[in-house]
Amino acid sequence: MVKVVAAAIGCWAIAAAVTASAEPPAGAASCTGCHPASTRVTSPVVRLSGLERDAIVKALQEFRAGHRAATVMDRIAKGFTDDEIQAIAAWYAAQR
Numbered sequence: 525m526v527k528v529v530a531a532a533i534g535c536w537a538i539a540a541a542v543t544a545s546a547e548p549p550a551g552a553a554s555c556t557g558c559h560p561a562s563t564r565v566t567s568p569v570v571r572l573s574g575l576e577r578d579a580i581v582k583a584l585q586e587f588r589a590g591h592r593a594a595t596v597m598d599r600i601a602k603g604f605t606d607d608e609i610q611a612i613a614a615w616y617a618a619q620r
C-alpha cells in the first residue's frame with residue numbers, strides 16, 4: 525500500500541514536471557515524490573504546501589548545514605543554493 529501510494533505520488537510529480545514546467549521553480553517538482561501534494565494522501569512526511577515560507581527556508585538551511593537531524597533531507601538540501609531554496613519555499617508557501 526505504501527509502495528502504491530509512493531508510486532502514485534511519483535507519477536504525479538513526473539506529470540507535473542512535464543505539464544506545468546513553467547510554474548514551479550527549479551527543483552520544486554521533485555519534492556512531491558516524497559512530500560504529498562494532496563491532503564487526501566496519508567504520509568509520515570509532511571505536506572509542504574501551505575507551510576510558512578520562513579519555516580521551509582530555515583529547515584532546508586539547517587538540513588544542508590547538518591544542524592537538523594535527517595534521514596534524507598540533509599543530502600537533498602545540499603543540492604540547492606540559497607536562491608533556489610528561497611524560490612522553492614516561496615512557491616510552496618503560496619500553494620493551497
Ligand code: HEC
Nearest residue numbers: 551554555557558569570580583594595596597598600612
Ligand atoms: C526522498 C524523499 C524526499 C524528497 C525528494 C524530499 N523530501 Fe523533504 N523530507 C523528507 C523526509 C523523510 C523528511 C523528514 C526529515 C528526514 O528524515 O530527512 C523531510 C523533511 C522536510 C522538511 C521539514 C518539514 C518539517 O516541518 O519537519 C522540509 C521543509 C522539507 N522536507 C522540504 C523539502 C523540499 C523543499 C524538497 C524538494 C526540494 C524535499 N523536501 C524533498 C523526504 C523527502
